[in-house]
Amino acid sequence: xxxxxxxxxxxxxxxxxxxxxxxxxxxxxxxxxxxxxxxxxxxxxxxxxxxxxxxxxxxxxxxxxxxxxxxxxxxxxxxxxxxxxxxxxxxxxxxxxxxxxxxxxxxxxxxxxxxxxxxxxxxxxxxxxxxxxxxxxxxxxxxxxxxxxxxxxxxxxxxxxxxxxxxxxxxxxxxxxxxxxxxxxxxxxxxxxxxxxxxxxxxxxxxxxxxxxxxxxxxxxxxxxxxxxxxxxxxxxxxxxxxxxxxxxxxxxxxxxxxxxxxxxxxxxxxxxxxxxxxxxxxxxxxxxx
Amino acid sequence: xxxxxxxxxxxxxxxxxxxxxxxxxxxxxxxxxxxxxxxxxxxxxxxxxxxxxxxxxxxxxxxxxxxxxxxxxxxxxxxxxxxxxxxxxxxxxxxxxxxxxxxxxxxxxxxxxxxxxxxxxxxxxxxxxxxxxxxxxxxxxxxxxxxxxxxxxxxxxxxxxxxxxxxxx
Numbered sequence: 267x268x269x270x271x272x273x274x275x276x277x278x279x280x281x282x283x284x285x286x287x288x289x290x291x292x293x294x295x296x297x298x299x300x301x302x303x304x305x306x307x308x309x310x311x312x313x314x315x316x317x318x319x320x321x322x323x324x325x326x327x328x329x330x331x332x333x334x335x336x337x338x339x340x341x342x343x344x345x346x347x348x349x350x351x352x353x354x355x356x357x358x359x360x361x362x363x364x365x366x367x368x369x370x371x372x373x374x375x376x377x378x379x380x381x382x383x384x385x386x387x388x389x390x391x392x393x394x395x396x397x398x399x400x401x402x403x404x405x406x407x408x409x410x411x412x413x414x415x416x417x418x419x420x421x422x423x424x425x426x427x428x429x430x431x432x433x434x435x436x437x438x439x440x441x442x443x444x445x446x447x448x449x450x451x452x453x454x455x456x457x458x459x460x461x462x463x464x465x466x467x468x469x470x471x472x473x474x475x476x477x478x479x480x481x482x483x484x485x486x487x488x489x490x491x492x493x494x495x496x497x498x499x500x501x502x503x504x505x506x507x508x509x510x511x512x513x514x515x516x517x518x519x520x521x522x523x524x525x526x527x528x529x530x531x532x533x534x535x536x537x538x539x540x541x542x543x544x545x546x547x548x549x550x551x552x553x554x555x556x
Numbered sequence: 557x558x559x560x561x562x563x564x565x566x567x568x569x570x571x572x573x574x575x576x577x578x579x580x581x582x583x584x585x586x587x588x589x590x591x592x593x594x595x596x597x598x599x600x601x602x603x604x605x606x607x608x609x610x611x612x613x614x615x616x617x618x619x620x621x622x623x624x625x626x627x628x629x630x631x632x633x634x635x636x637x638x639x640x641x642x643x644x645x646x647x648x649x650x651x652x653x654x655x656x657x658x659x660x661x662x663x664x665x666x667x668x669x670x671x672x673x674x675x676x677x678x679x680x681x682x683x684x685x686x687x688x689x690x691x692x693x694x695x696x697x698x699x700x701x702x703x704x705x706x707x708x709x710x711x712x713x714x715x716x717x718x719x720x721x722x723x724x725x
Binding site: 267268269270271272273278297299301303304305307308317319321345368369370371372374375456457 | 559561578579581600601603604605608611614615616617620621622624625627668671672686687689690691712
C-alpha cells in the first residue's frame with residue numbers, strides 16, 4: 267500500500283534539518299535509511315506530513331573511538347557496524363548483534379539510531395545498547411541533551427525524543443579487562459524480529475565473581491527492557507547453574523511479553539528464561555577467555 | 557501534484573528523470589517511469605526480496621525506498637546483468653543449475669547473489685544461505701539456487717585455469 271501524501275525535504279546540514287523539523291512540529295519525521303519508518307508509513311500506521319531526509323548531512327556517519335568509548339553516528343548503518351574492525355575488537359557484542367538484524371538488504375540501508383528511535387519492542391539493537399549502558403545524544407534547536415538508554419524507551423514505539431529533536435550519536439563505553447558479552451536471539455525464521463532476545467555484558471573480578479553486569483531484553487514487554495532485578499541478583503555472585511536457575515525465575519517475574527503471532531506470553535517468557543541462562547553463561551565464558 | 561519533486565538517477569548507466577510524488581516507491585519508478593519491469597513486486601512489505609536492486613552498489617528492497625531518496629544516485633537492476641546478448645555468469649549458472657522454476661524471485665535472487673559474490677568471491681554454503689536470506693523463493697527449496705551461486709565462484713576459477721591452455725592452442 268502507498269503511504270498518505272507527504273512533503274519531502276532534504277537537509278544539507280544539521281541546523282537546516284532542525285529548522286525544517288521545528289516548522290512541522292509533531293507532523294515532521296526524520297528519515298535516514300527508512301527501514302523502520304517506511305514499512306509503518308505504507309501500513310499507514312505512521313502518517314507524517316513531512317519527512318526531513320538527513321542522509322545527505324555530512325559528518326553523521328562515523329564509528330569513532332574516544333576516551334574509552336565508541337561513538338556511532340546517526341547515519342551509520344547496520345552493515346557498517348557489522349563489518350567494522352573497531353566494533354569487532356572493542357564491542358564484540360555489537361558485532362554479533364549486527365549479523366542477525368533483519369536481512370542483508372535492510373542492513374545496507376537501516377541505521378542503529380533509526381532502530382533505537384523506532385523503539386520496536388522485539389528489535390535487536392535496543393537490548394544491546396541497554397546492556398552496554400549506552401548514552402544517546404539528542405540535538406534540538408535549543409541545544410543538546412544526553413539521555414541514558416535505560417530511560418529512553420518509555421512506551422510502545424515511544425521514546426523520550428521530542429518533536430524537533432534529532433538523535434545524532436550513540437555513545438557506548440568500551441568494556442575493560444575480563445569482560446564478556448553475548449547477544450542471543452530466538453527467531454522463527456531468518457531475518458524476523460525476535461521471539462525473544464537477550465543481551466548480556468558482564469565483567470568478572472579476579473576471583474571469578476560477577477563484578478558488573480548489564481542485561482537488555484527484546485520481546486519482553488511493550489518496550490525494550492533492562493532486567494535490573496536480575497542484574498542485582500547476579501552482581502557479586504559466581505555464575506553457576508544454581509544462580510542461573512534463580513536468575514531465570516527472577517526474570518520471569520519482571521517481564522510481561524505480549525501475546526502475538528510470534529508466540530503466547532507464556533511461551534515467550536519460557537524462551538526468555540532459557541535464553542537468559544545461555545547468554546549469561548556464554549558471556550561469562552567469553553570473559554574468562556579475554 | 558502539489559508537493560512533487562523532480563528527480564534524476566542513473567539506472568544501469570543511463571539517466572532517467574521525472575517529476576514524482578514523494579510517496580512514489582523506487583520499485584514503481586523503475587517499473588512504471590523507467591519501464592524496466594525485470595524488477596518484481598512480491599510482498600510489498602520488505603519481506604520477500606523480489607524487488608531487490610542495487611543502490612550505489614548496495615542491495616536494497618526497492619519497495620521500501622522512496623524514489624526521491626534515490627535522487628542523484630546510481631541504480632543497478634537485473635536488466636544490467638547481461639551485456640550484448642551474452643548472459644552474466646550468474647545468469648548462466650542459474651540456468652544450468654535449474655535455480656528457478658516460476659522465476660518470480662529470480663531477479664532479486666541474482667542481485668543478492670551478485671552482492672554476496674562481490675564481497676566474498678569464494679563463499680561457503682552457509683555464507684551463500686545467509687547472503688540470500690533476504691530473498692524468499694516458494695518453488696525451489698533453495699538448494700539449486702545455493703548450488704548455482706557456489707558454482708559461479710568455481711566457474712570463475714576454472715576459467716582462470718583454462719586461459720593459459722587456450723593460449724597455447
